[in-house]
Amino acid sequence: MGRGPLFAVIAAYNEADAIGPVIAGLARVVDRVIVVDDGSADDTGAVSLAHGAELLVHRINLGQGAALQTGIRYALRERADLIVTFDADGQHMPEDVPRMVEALHRAGADVAIGSRFLGGTEAMPWFRRLALQAAVIYTRASTGLHVSDAHNGLRVFTRRAASSIQIRQNRMAHASEILDEVARCGLRFVEVPVHIRYTAYSIGKGQKLSGAFEILIDLMSGRFFR
Amino acid sequence: MIMKILLSLGLGFVLFLYLANNRRRSPITLIALLGSGSGLVFVWNPELANRIAEMLGVGRGADLIFYCWVMISIALFLTIHFKLRQMNESLTEFVRETAISEARAKKPTTGEC
Numbered sequence: 120m121g122r123g124p125l126f127a128v129i130a131a132y133n134e135a136d137a138i139g140p141v142i143a144g145l146a147r148v149v150d151r152v153i154v155v156d157d158g159s160a161d162d163t164g165a166v167s168l169a170h171g172a173e174l175l176v177h178r179i180n181l182g183q184g185a186a187l188q189t190g191i192r193y194a195l196r197e198r199a200d201l202i203v204t205f206d207a208d209g210q211h212m213p214e215d216v217p218r219m220v221e222a223l224h225r226a227g228a229d230v231a232i233g234s235r236f237l238g239g240t241e242a243m244p245w246f247r248r249l250a251l252q253a254a255v256i257y258t259r260a261s262t263g264l265h266v267s268d269a270h271n272g273l274r275v276f277t278r279r280a281a282s283s284i285q286i287r288q289n290r291m292a293h294a295s296e297i298l299d300e301v302a303r304c305g306l307r308f309v310e311v312p313v314h315i316r317y318t319a320y321s322i323g324k325g326q327k328l329s330g331a332f333e334i335l336i337d338l339m340s341g342r343f344f345r
Numbered sequence: 346m347i348m349k350i351l352l353s354l355g356l357g358f359v360l361f362l363y364l365a366n367n368r369r370r371s372p373i374t375l376i377a378l379l380g381s382g383s384g385l386v387f388v389w390n391p392e393l394a395n396r397i398a399e400m401l402g403v404g405r406g407a408d409l410i411f412y413c414w415v416m417i418s419i420a421l422f423l424t425i426h427f428k429l430r431q432m433n434e435s436l437t438e439f440v441r442e443t444a445i446s447e448a449r450a451k452k453p454t455t456g457e458c
Contacts, residue, residue, distance in 0.1 A: 168449070171450075173448060173449070173450040174449050175444040175445060176447065177440050177441075177444050178440055178443060181437055181440060185440075185441070189444050192445065193444075196445070
């Protein structure tokens with residue numbers, strides 16, 4: 120199937136230890152890999168360049184949502200046709216990307232969202248499962264979208280969807296905000312089973328249970344002051 | 346009497362600060378001017394606060410001043426919150442555009458295409 124370039128956008132903050140293999144894996148399945156170094160204090164930028172990624176550097180740490188929006192805007196300016204968002208900590212499988220792209224085209228959708236609950240997980244901590252299920256309940260109630268995984272960092276956007284969605288939540292609430300935007304813009308979405316591999320590293324880098332309350336407050340205030 | 350003088354000096358200083366430093370009449374300036382101005386009047390004429398409170402059905406002048414203080418505090422908090430939010434959005438936009446304009450990739454070494 121003929122299509123324009125497929126870009127991957129990775130938001131990275133102090134990920135020098137993990138990002139190399141992530142870029143190498145993605146480079147096999149996408150046309151260009153963009154890393155947004157979100158004010159890291161380590162060698163994330165240098166490691167990314169060494170592995171062949173294109174690098175954008177936030178001079179200060181703004182948060183994952185802000186970094187993704189920066190990468191998406193850059194990809195759109197570089198005439199991306201499809202944009203994949205991918206976590207930097209190595210928990211996603213690059214082999215899921217072609218399946219998501221295929222599912223997106225097959226369904227004629229604007230957005231493909233990865234779902235670990237339709238796919239599979241390795242070594243998922245119980246508190247993470249609990250927080251994610253609470254997020255699903257909140258998202259279903261607030262957006263009306265019947266999703267099974269509201270905070271999966273693996274997504275594919277068509278150019279039209281990426282142009283419509285505006286991420287204004289700089290920090291972790293962006294995942295729910297993206298689904299809000301999907302509903303608000305009337306974009307068609309498809310959920311695709313994906314596999315998530317939790318490691319001690321990714322668990323350490325990921326959200327704590329207390330972070331769920333911060334996300335909720337960010338979402339509420341974002342909704343109120345938008 | 347000492348308390349009245351201290352309060353007057355404090356409120357007068359706030360009034361002077363806002364009048365001297367804020368040529369643009371933003372909501373926050375107007376709230377501060379109104380609060381400190383009416384505070385000065387009530388310090389020297391507490392009966393006036395009682396009469397106004399009675400007229401409004403609040404009870405005592407002290408209660409009226411307390412309710413007004415709560416409302417002014419909330420208004421100030423929201424004003425500052427909006428201002429911070431606006432500044433944060435501007436900062437994000439600045440950092441974002443700087444990052445995009447300075448985008449870089451690894452330069453090919455000799456022998457690479």
